[in-house]
Amino acid sequence: MSKTLLRQIKSIDYLLELPLSQSLSQKSSREFVRECLRDLLDNLRQRILASQLPENTELDALIESELPIYWQKNLYSNLQPIINATGTLLHTNLGRAPLAPQALEAINKVAKGYSNLEYNLAKGARGSRDEHSEELLKVLLGCEAAVIVNNNAAAVMLVLDELAQDGEAIISRGELIEIGGAFRIPDVMKKSGATLREVGTTNRTRLSDYESAINENTKIILRVHPSNYRIIGFTEKPSLIDLVKLAKKYNLILVEDLGSGCLVDLRDCGIKDEPTAQASILAGVDVVTFSGDKMLGGPQAGIIAGKKAYLARIRRNPLMRALRVDKLSYAALSETLKLYRIGKAWQQIPILRALQATEKDLLLRSQNFLRRLKRRLPKDHSLKLSMRGGSSVIGGGSAPETPLPTTLIVIENSKMSANEMEIRLRKNILPIIARIEENNLIIDLRSVLDDDEEPLLKAIMALALVTFPSV
Numbered sequence: 001m002s003k004t005l006l007r008q009i010k011s012i013d014y015l016l017e018l019p020l021s022q023s024l025s026q027k028s029s030r031e032f033v034r035e036c037l038r039d040l041l042d043n044l045r046q047r048i049l050a051s052q053l054p055e056n057t058e059l060d061a062l063i064e065s066e067l068p069i070y071w072q073k074n075l076y077s078n079l080q081p082i083i084n085a086t087g088t089l090l091h092t093n094l095g096r097a098p099l100a101p102q103a104l105e106a107i108n109k110v111a112k113g114y115s116n117l118e119y120n121l122a123k124g125a126r127g128s129r130d131e132h133s134e135e136l137l138k139v140l141l142g143c144e145a146a147v148i149v150n151n152n153a154a155a156v157m158l159v160l161d162e163l164a165q166d167g168e169a170i171i172s173r174g175e176l177i178e179i180g181g182a183f184r185i186p187d188v189m190k191k192s193g194a195t196l197r198e199v200g201t202t203n204r205t206r207l208s209d210y211e212s213a214i215n216e217n218t219k220i221i222l223r224v225h226p227s228n229y230r231i232i233g234f235t236e237k238p239s240l241i242d243l244v245k246l247a248k249k250y251n252l253i254l255v256e257d258l259g260s261g262c263l264v265d266l267r268d269c270g271i272k273d274e275p276t277a278q279a280s281i282l283a284g285v286d287v288v289t290f291s292g293d294k295m296l297g298g299p300q301a302g303i304i305a306g307k308k309a310y311l312a313r314i315r316r317n318p319l320m321r322a323l324r325v326d327k328l329s330y331a332a333l334s335e336t337l338k339l340y341r342i343g344k345a346w347q348q349i350p351i352l353r354a355l356q357a358t359e360k361d362l363l364l365r366s367q368n369f370l371r372r373l374k375r376r377l378p379k380d381h382s383l384k385l386s387m388r389g390g391s392s393v394i395g396g397g398s399a400p401e402t403p404l405p406t407t408l409i410v411i412e413n414s415k416m417s418a419n420e421m422e423i424r425l426r427k428n429i430l431p432i433i434a435r436i437e438e439n440n441l442i443i444d445l446r447s448v449l450d451d452d453e454e455p456l457l458k459a460i461m462a463l464a465l466v467t468f469p470s471v
């Protein structure tokens, strides 16, 4: 029984002399590799005692295949890169928007040494950090002023705290939304010290509903882009222009939480209901807020843009200090905004590139991928590889109604179930997150970066070759 297997486990000192251990020791240290082997052997013994390994398991081969995984795992305690093969482009669980190469380079440069984060080079004196992305935003959005905070939730919080504190904020019942991660507009309003005045019904709110709720305590009208859900059918809400006029008439501030913060027209990609930030500014909204890492394709950030007088107040709010961003975020955001400014956003920003890809593009890409994969697989491999149409999702609370037609790669394996394959990919050294549909493993290349195709290919090959159960 399992005792034979247990007896076959070699000593750590012996295993440390294997060429693989030696090469890993060179990249780290002998002590570190010793720790990894200790963890691996502990786990191995447990699996043997639980009868999870067949009697004829080649222990040395298994140890050699798993040691690099332990080496990697013990280094990456938490955050690590993964391959997103789900087809969901702005996956909040998977870190939302990948950055453009220019943004990465900018982070590198600024992180490497010193920068003018709070230093005015023209004057040779103290400067202020909150101006770094402002000029670009002014040009791109047509706004008078802008500031950056940690994320859009922080932006909404800060705006309400400054502009609606001790007063009332009017919001339509159709916009009292929860974004996910338990970010609920009503809760944020409560925290900010503003009183929420709900008007209308879930599906219909008229301009007159807003107007009749206005009283001497009213400070702002808040419009929220419903982002991750849609009310369809018998619905009504006033146009933005009508809200602008109403706010003007009663001397109120109109604030719009745009959520995604798109700066380009997405209609050519089939996405009809993502308003652009510049359209809201042009319509006369006083203050808009949106995320940096949703459709904009930049780093995590919250952008607050609008009229100078309100932005000046927001800048002076004590919360600003707590919600401000670091130099790396400024570097990445400014560089991403520059790509919009010079007209290179569609070519360079990964999220926009992925959005543009058509079903045909993805068919060709998937065919090519499968051709390369098949060329490298042994003749009698256990995989059945095919393709079918399907859809990718934008995600991140953007345009929920807009599925993007795509081509899916379908993987079946006579040696293991779709679930087992999914686990193996997820536990790959560079973890791969895939979908399971109708007991098949599904890969959507739309969300896979070009550089990730090779490691993805290797991991799929490994699915056909493995002989032992996963770690």
Ligand SMILES: *Cc1c(COP(=O)(O)O)cnc(C)c1O
Residues within 6 Å of the ligand: 151, 152, 153, 154, 156, 179, 183, 224, 225, 226, 227, 228, 257, 258, 259, 260, 290, 291, 292, 301, 302, 396, 397
């Ligand atoms: C996503 C979203 C938020 C929260 O933005 P974060 O950048 O995740 O903090 C707030 N409001 C709306 C409408 C959103 O879509």
